[in-house]
Amino acid sequence: MEMNGKAPQHIAMHPLLQPPKEVLAQILPQKSLSVLDFLFFKLPAIMITTNHVTIEAFFSKDQPSLGNAQLIQDLPIPSTHILGMLSKSSSEAIENGAFSLKCAHLTGDASKTQLLLWVLTYWCEVVMLHHKHLKPWIRAEQNMERRTQLWKNEGGEEARTLVMKIYNALTCISWSGTLDGFAVAEPVVELAVYATDDWLSDVHENQMLDLLRRRIQHQPQSQKIDVMIKHTLDSYHHISLYVYALPFPWSNMPHTA
Numbered sequence: 001m002e003m004n005g006k007a008p009q010h011i012a013m014h015p016l017l018q019p020p021k022e023v024l025a026q027i028l029p030q031k032s033l034s035v036l037d038f039l040f041f042k043l044p045a046i047m048i049t050t051n052h053v054t055i056e057a058f059f060s061k062d063q064p065s066l067g068n069a070q071l072i073q074d075l076p077i078p079s080t081h082i083l084g085m086l087s088k089s090s091s092e093a094i095e096n097g098a099f100s101l102k103c104a105h106l107t108g109d110a111s112k113t114q115l116l117l118w119v120l121t122y123w124c125e126v127v128m129l130h131h132k133h134l135k136p137w138i139r140a141e142q143n144m145e146r147r148t149q150l151w152k153n154e155g156g157e158e159a160r161t162l163v164m165k166i167y168n169a170l171t172c173i174s175w176s177g178t179l180d181g182f183a184v185a186e187p188v189v190e191l192a193v194y195a196t197d198d199w200l201s202d203v204h205e206n207q208m209l210d211l212l213r214r215r216i217q218h219q220p221q222s223q224k225i226d227v228m229i230k231h232t233l234d235s236y237h238h239i240s241l242y243v244y245a246l247p248f249p250w251s252n253m254p255h256t257a
Contacts, residue, residue: 017090034170038137055082061098094117176188182206
C-alpha cells in the first residue's frame with residue numbers, strides 16, 4: 001500500500017493488534033487536552049526514510065522483549081511508506097505465526113527490540129495524528145514565533161499582544177472535536193491556518209462571514225460595512241466584500257450555508 005505521506009488507511013484488527021485501552025490512555029493524547037498541551041505531548045518521531053529493510057524482517061515468532069509504554073514512546077516510527085506495507089502485511093504475518101514486531105528500521109542493538117504487535121496500530125495512529133492534527137499546529141506555532149521575533153525588532157507592541165492573545169486562547173481550546181456555533185461544524189484544526197501565511201480556504205471565509213452576520217444582528221441600524229477577507233497575519237484578500245445592514249429584521253434575510 002503506497003502511503004504518499006499519509007497515515008495508513010486500515011489495519012485488520014486481529015486481537016493481537018488491539019492496544020489495551022489503559023495503555024493508549026498513557027501514550028496517546030487525551031481529547032480533552034488543550035491545543036498547547038497537545039503540542040507538548042510526547043509522541044514518537046517518524047523517520048523520513050527506511051532503507052534496506054524487508055517487511056519480513058519486522059515480524060517475529062519470538063516473544064516480545066519490550067512492553068513498557070513509556071519506552072515505546074521513545075522509539076522512532078518507520079517511514080509512512082514502510083508503515084503502510086506493514087499494515088497491509090500484518091494479518092498474513094499473524095496467520096503465519098508472527099507474535100511480535102521487531103524494530104528492523106533501527107540500527108545496532110535497538111534493531112533487535114521486539115515489541116507487542118499492537119504497537120503497529122499505535123504507530124499508525126501516531127502518524128495520523130501527526131499529519132492531520134499536529135503538523136498544522138506546529139506550522140502555526142513556528143510562524144507565530146517567527147512573527148514575534150520580527151515584530152520585537154520592529155517595536156510592534158500591538159502585534160505581539162495579538163500573538164499573546166492567540167496563545168492564551170489555545171490554552172482553552174481542545175485540540176480534538178469540531179468548532180461549534182458556525183453554519184458548518186469544521187474540525188478545530190482548521191483554526192491553525194489563521195496563524196500561518198497560507199491562503200485561507202472557503203471554510204475560513206465562511207467562518208468570518210458567520211461572525212460578521214452575528215455582528216450585524218446586534219447592530220441592526222443601516223450602515224455599510226467594508227469587509228476585507230484576511231488570509232494571513234499580514235495579507236488580505238484582493239476583493240472587498242460590501243455588506244449592508246438593512247433597516248428591517250435580520251431574521252427575514254436569507255442566510256447562506
